[in-house]
Amino acid sequence: MNYFIFKTEPSGYSIDDLKRDKKTSWGGIRNYQARNILRDDVKVGDLVIIYHSSCEVPAAVGVANVLKTGYGDPSQFDKKSHYFDAGSKQNDPRWFAVAIAFTEKFKNPISLPAMRLESSLSNMRLLARGNRLSVFPISKRHFETIRTLGA
DNA sequence: GCCAACGTTGGC
DNA sequence: GCCAACGTTGGC
Numbered sequence: 001m002n003y004f005i006f007k008t009e010p011s012g013y014s015i016d017d018l019k020r021d022k023k024t025s026w027g028g029i030r031n032y033q034a035r036n037i038l039r040d041d042v043k044v045g046d047l048v049i050i051y052h053s054s055c056e057v058p059a060a061v062g063v064a065n066v067l068k069t070g071y072g073d074p075s076q077f078d079k080k081s082h083y084f085d086a087g088s089k090q091n092d093p094r095w096f097a098v099a100i101a102f103t104e105k106f107k108n109p110i111s112l113p114a115m116r117l118e119s120s121l122s123n124m125r126l127l128a129r130g131n132r133l134s135v136f137p138i139s140k141r142h143f144e145t146i147r148t149l150g151a
Numbered sequence: 152g153c154c155a156a157c158g159t160t161g162g163c
Numbered sequence: 164g165c166c167a168a169c170g171t172t173g174g175c
Contacts, residue, residue: 007173031158031171054173112174130156132172152175159170 002046003143004037005126006064006100007134010052015062018050018102027073027097028083034135038096039070041137048100049138049146051126052109059109060146068099106150120145 006026008014018024029035046066052059072093075083088094115121124142125131 009173033158058174132157134172154175155173157170157172160168162167163165 001140002041002043003048003138003140004042004046005049005051005060005136005138007051007053009054010061011055014052015050015102015105018062018064018100019105021102023067023099023101025074025097026100027075027095029073029097029135030083030085030095031133034133035094035096037135037137038098042066042098042135043069047103047143049143053134057109058112060106060115060150061109062105062150063103063147064100065103066098067101070096070098073097104151108150110146110149114149115146118145118149 010016013024026038029038044066048064048066049060050062050064052061072090073083073095074097075081076085076088076093076095077090078084083095085094112127115124116127121127121142124138125133125136126138
């Protein structure tokens with residue numbers, strides 16, 4: 001079992017949207033490092049911290065679980081989509097998505113500054129200077145710390 | 152809106 | 164393959 005953080009801008013898709021939808025296809029990722037993680041590392045049953053970025057209070061806001069491993073992100077083939085990629089082939093997709101389901105919404109979302117105050121989270125990638133990846137693994141210890149603080 | 156950090160692109 | 168220019172992310 002592996003653990004990840006997925007970032008999202010709540011103005012686009014929030015934990016409340018996921019709670020309402022119960023499950024969703026997590027795509028629109030156009031960064032090769034993140035793509036590789038979605039394609040190769042995210043497995044069914046893995047757990048994901050959902051993080052709200054670029055918003056009033058950037059924070060870890062809940063948990064999701066993985067329903068389906070990496071598949072070609074449909075939006076890359078949709079000419080009308082912002083994520084359309086003319087260079088990607090149906091039989092050899094360039095970009096990947098995974099399906100996730102809502103697990104829980106935190107009663108106590110943990111803001112970015114609050115996470116920085118937590119010494120046990122100090123070496124987490126989310127807090128690293130200049131980190132811009134929107135999908136990345138975290139340790140079981142970090143996952144459980146965040147889940148416990150948020151519950 | 153500013154700016155630091157990082158990724159991508161393209162000329163050479 | 165180097166590197167400058169440009170684009171994007173995301174906190175503040």
